[in-house]
Amino acid sequence: DFQMTQSPSSLSASVGDRVTITCRAGHSITYYLNWYQQKPGKAPKLLIYAASTLQSGVPSRFSGSGSGTDFTLTISSLQPEDFATYFCHQSYTTPWTFGQGTKVEIK
């Protein structure tokens, strides 16, 4: 399996902060990396696919970068509605695998 390792597992930040979450794959997954946001009791929401393509309707403060094994999700200016858990997901090969999640909490 292609293990996906996210860091940090949690972080505390304030509204307006720039937030960066990283995801590392055990092997190269080229650009087949996706990012999801999940709020309590809700299904995950696709934010970014193919490492850097913003899903339709997602605010432009979200961005993704990287290729190969190292990827980053950046929130340029954290908003109150962004407090949630974020997961990376590789769709390069099956079994699809997800990172363990990063919980973004209010400082």
Next chain:
Amino acid sequence: QVQLQESGPGLVKPSETLSLTCTVSGGSISTYYWSWIRQPPGKGLEWIGYIYDGGSTNYNPSLKSRVTISVDTSKNHFSLKLSSVTAADTAVYYCASGRVPEYWGQGTLVTVSS
């Protein structure tokens, strides 16, 4: 816009078979990728498998011996069967669509307990 809705029992006894259905509206189930993904309470996401192009399947090897995903095009829904369940199979089960899962159902909690 595609909408998905999971349905099925919320409680299953150990050793029995978990059966869930995902009803799709706003899209044809004959094409595209249709997945099952689960999330144990307080934990991360685990891909169970998908069905695509109307009938081909791909399963997570960790569950492959117990999983069957099928599609009923006449009802525009697809189904999950997971046999010989244990408490470790207690989770919220989501159905989702897309080569990259874009549309998701709301999820349904299935508890395995006697």
